Amino acid sequence: MTPARLLVLSFLLFSVGMYGVLARRHLVGMLLSLELMFNAGNLAAMAVAWGYGRAAGILLAFFGIAVTVAEVALGLALFLLVDRIRRTTTPDDLSLLRR
């Protein structure tokens, strides 16, 4: 049980979340994968806080959680708006700027 192991675990979580963001076809699925990436970041901050006795790392994870919750609220509001106006839940259908 070392900070290095914890960091590698959080890197793994981050990569899994990244795969989800790239491969998901549903907006909420992408948002959930994004949550995984945020959570990995918080875990890394906490690992450093624990391994090297930095209290600021705990506060960083604390702030990270608060920011993430705000981001989820906003993201889901945008998702509901897209769902109602554009009648789709797939980001592939939202390529107006490309045409």
Place this chain on the structure above:
Amino acid sequence: MSDLVFWTGAVLLCACALAVVTARSLYRAAYALSGTLLVTAAFYAALGSPLLAAVQVLLYTGGVLTLVVYALVVSRGATETGPPRRPFAAAATAALVFGALASFGRSVPPATPAAPPDGRELGLLLFQRYLVPFELLSLLLLAALVGALMVARLERAP
């Protein structure tokens, strides 16, 4: 924290994370995400920060799961609309990022154990040294709340 606890948590965490990115039903993905967040909270508790674990369970897991499930209920179709988009390219990118990060992670110095800060110390830090970020955070949360309401309220300008 013993090795057994760490490896159990790590396996659970990875299993839940894989379920989040692969489940067809987004309800399942959301519940798997809450599993991930709960195991992370257990990690926080094991790392000597029960306060952060409580915040994680109450605010993060409870809040996010409620919001996501509610949004799925009122929207159309809560399942994936097709096969994953370019799964191999996505997996290769993710593996590349992991490799880059892990090669950085190999060079971290060994731990220098210290007594974990208790709630009193954290509170003092939060309200003295980090008071301005804390207040900015409350502003951000208010702005996000108002913004989410504005965005989701489907009312076009005349």
